[in-house]
Amino acid sequence: MFRRLPEIETATQAVSFTIDGRPASARAGDSVAAALLANGVTACRTTPVSGAARGPYCMMGVCFDCLVTIDGTGNRQGCQVRVAPGMAVETQNGKREVER
Amino acid sequence: MSAPNPKFDFDIAVVGSGPAGLAAAALAASKGASVVLLDEQAEPGGQIYRAVTETPVRDRKVLGPDYWHGAELLGPLRDSGAAHWPGAVVWSVARPREDAADGHRPIQIGLSRNGSAAMLTVRHVILATGALERPFPIPGWTLPGVLGAGAAQVLLKTSGLVPSGATVMAGSGPLLWLLAWQYLQAGARIDAILDTTPKENWRAALPLLPGFLRSPYLGKGMKLMLEVRRKLTVIGNVTALRAEGAIGGDSALKSVVYTRNGAEHRLPADTLLLHHGVIPNLNLANATGCAQRWDEQQRCWRPTTDEWGATSVEGVSLAGDGAGIGGARAAEEAGRLAALDALHRLGRIGREQRDKAAVPFRAALDRALTGRAFLDTLYTPAEAFRAPADDTIVCRCEEITAGAVREAVRLGCSGPNQAKSFLRCGMGPCQGRLCGPTVTEVIAAERGVSPAEVGYYRLRPPVKPITLAELAALPKTDADIDAVFKH
Structure with missing residues (x-):
């Protein structure tokens, strides 16, 4: 669980996006992975091997545990993509699906 | 590509815009070489100076003066005229097997930017790919709620996010103490720090202490660590760790179990931040074919380089932590040395000019590396964690x-x-x-x-995943098309 330092709320702009269709709010400059954690979503996918839940681990693009579906495209690295207004972020089950 | 495109043709490419890459690109471009600085992040700084141009954490005492030093590297880069391509993911660096018609054999760099792939042609490449956190495998480290301490620091720098709820930090090494100190400045909650530094490391490290005492950074590090020890619960001599979810569930972290003096203890935890030092991020160098060696003192693989950062592959050099861990200040100087040598190899400066210009950088590099052996030895992770x-x-x-x-x-x-x-x-x-x-x-x-x-994995490009559509959209020569359709 993560919280925003109080000063940040006034220092940055709010960004509205959705997580699995639910409205959510982040701050400009957040990566998708940071935005998920800021919204209390610590698990963002399940693994293709055992179905275990996973969440962001390295935040620098090396572990590939924060894979999510962004605007319909699966297997995006959440920590390497900035959250944008209106973005549709979906948690991901198992492996990437055809057409996504 | 059939015709050279000046937009994709440079004397020198620098991969990574941390301290080594920023310093290398700025110096090389200031001497007249055409330079492109490629980086997968949206903003320069690498991980150590991550978000230094735009962090929402404006209170300078939270991230500390060493972090803000990163901002000083950006002016020289801007003034140098180097092209800076953020959001560029390099997935291949290769030398063609045969010389081109003009007798030269330029280096080809495959990269992906804004969803499309491109090939760059350069005469020299400086890989400044930095470090990543040493893997810290414990039972349960895959549970959501368990992150690297470096990851948590990225969340602080880029987004002003700090842990809430029960928070445990565990492991060993300078970054763990730095993050704890930054959290203290920010008023974040830390329930306990579980120190896994093996007792016996002190015996091995003590003979190296005199060197460390000459380090210009010693005072700062000690002050910071003492403040953390005074204000937080630090539990030492931890010999085993595991992260556990709810009973029968694997959906999220619930507690951290640690062993001390042979007895198990349990702490409730919503967040566990692990750290075991950093190691070179060598995937790109390895896939480029650069020879590497095992470093017993740092207990990691590192690409083999000479005193200028040159690797076993002609035209490919390395600078900074990607060539062996030395820290941010050392990386900066190594970047400058690699840039001087690249300029020399490209015929832009003579050998004497290179050697003369290198003197102050080499002295600064030596200063920055003073005491490193002590830190490496003290913070070698216990075998049970490796x-x-x-x-x-x-x-x-x-x-x-x-x-x-x-x-x-x-x-x-x-x-x-x-x-x-x-x-x-x-x-x-x-x-x-x-x-x-x-x-x-x-x-x-x-x-x-x-x-x-x-040995280690033999890696192959692409070193970062790219889509088939991106690859297929690369420009093709007539020969490329013939190779597929006429045979």
Whole structure:
């Protein structure tokens, strides 16, 4: 669980996006992975091997545990993509699906 | 590509815009070379100076003066005229097998930017790919709620996010103490720090203490650590760790179990931040074919370089932590040295000019590295964490345990490349970044030989995943098309 330092709320702009269709709010400059954690979503996918839940681990693009579906495209690295207004972020089950 | 495109043609490409890359690109471009600085992040700074141009954490005392030093590297880059391409993911660096018609053999760089791939042609490349956190495999480290301390620091720098709820930090090394100190400044909650530094490391490190005492950074580090120890609960001599979810569930972290003096203790935890030092991020150098060696003191693989950062591959050099861990200040100076040597190799400056210009940078590099041996030795992770117990997942992508790797060794598997075909470990999307060092250590321990003998994954481009559509959209020559359609 993560919280925003109080000063940040006034220092940055709010960004509205959705997580699995639910409205959510982040701050400009957040990566998708940071935005998920800021919204209390610590698990963002399940693994293709055992179905275990996973969440962001390295935040620098090396572990590939924060894979999510962004605007319909699966297997995006959440920590390497900035959250944008209106973005549709979906948690991901198992492996990437055809057409996504 | 059929015709050279000046937009994709440079004297020097620098990969990575941390301290080494920023300094290298600025110096090379200021001497008149055409330089492109490629970086996968949206803003310069690398991980150490991550978000230094735009962090929402405006109170300078939170991240500390060493962080803000990063901003001083940006002016020289801007003034130098180097092209800076943020959001550029480099997935291949290669020298064609044959010389071009003009007798030259330029280096080709495959990169992906804004969803489309491109090939760059350069005469020299400086890889400044930095470091990543050493994998810290413990049972339960794959649970949501368990993150690297470096990851948590990225969340602080980029987004002003700090842990809420019960928070435990565990491990060893300077970054763990720095993050704890930054959290103190920010008023974040930390319930406990579990220090896994082995007691016996002190005995090995003490003879190196005189060198460390000459380090210009000693005072700062000590002050910071003492403040953390005074204000927070620090539990030392931790010899085993595991993260646990709810009973019967694996959905999120609930508690951290640690062993001290042979007894197990349990702490409730919503967030566990692990750290075990950093190691070179060598995937790109390895895939480029650069020779590497096992460094016993830093217990990691590092590409082999000369005093200028030149690798075994002509026209490819390395600067900064990607060539061996020395820290941010050392990386900066190594970047400048690599840039001078690149300028020399390109015929822009003579040997004497290079050597003369290098004198102050080399002196600064030596200063920055003073005391490093002490830190390396003191913070060498315990073997129980480098080669963990059988039930611990080592390959997070393919969910392969240490026990499975040991079993493969008993069946005749002698090294990490064979382990791939036995088990698939190292073949998931992270391409061995999170399991490679552990797989090497587990196999070495099981065989009773040095990791140097066991070897490391042989990596191949693309070193970052790209889509087939991106590859297919690359410009093709007539010869490329003929090769597919006429045979």
